[in-house]
Amino acid sequence: MAKDSSFDIVSKVDMPEVTNAVQQAQKELAQRFDFKNSKSSIKLEGEKIILVSDDDFKLTNVVDILEGKLVKRGVSLRALDYGKPQAAAGDTVKQEVKLVQGIAQEKSKLMIKALKDSKLKVVSSIQGEEIRVSGKNKDDLQAAIALLRKEDFGIELQFINFR
Structure with missing residues (x-):
């Protein structure tokens, strides 16, 4: 039979890899000359990543840094669901990126x-x-x-x- x-x-999504990629992106943000004296940041909060920057151009660069680190760690970019950039406190721009699970x-x-x-x-x-x-x-x-x-x-x- x-x-x-x-x-x-x-x-x-392999969450430890996402955590490592976010940490590497934060380290690169801190070291890059074009982000000196900038309010740019990347934070991982549960199943979403919060991106903050001074303006849309720098926000695009923050997204590029994050995506590069995720690809190097083997996380597919198809697992990211980008929200619309919004104005945030202190003349900054904020964007939420949800991690698609299931x-x-x-x-x-x-x-x-x-x-x-x-x-x-x-x-x-x-x-x-x-x-x-x-x-x-x-x-x-x-x-x-x-x-x-x-x-x-x-x-x-x-x-x-x-x-």
Whole structure:
């Protein structure tokens, strides 16, 4: 009797790497000449990063520094959801960057629809912010992973618990 194989599709951010990237970006801000006597800062508060700077131009540079450090630490930039820059106290500009964790319902439904349209012999189900895909043949599961990697759903996907 063949046992079903399965894997889970998740979208998670490695928080220790984000913390390290933010610390490295803060260190670079403190050392760079063009940010001397500037009110620029980067703070990690839970699942969001707060960026503050003197003006929009410097805020753009702060974003570039942060993104560079995140990429070097292996954190996907697709996991970042940028808010609109807002005026803050003391003639500064503030921007919130949310870290996207989990797969939203709409995206889950799109992924399941793509799997069903592909005619692969797999069964997929939404389990909270994860999707479980199972099937009798491991080749079908690997084809499902390849299909989902090829499609662009706007978020970073990880495939875990391949059994």
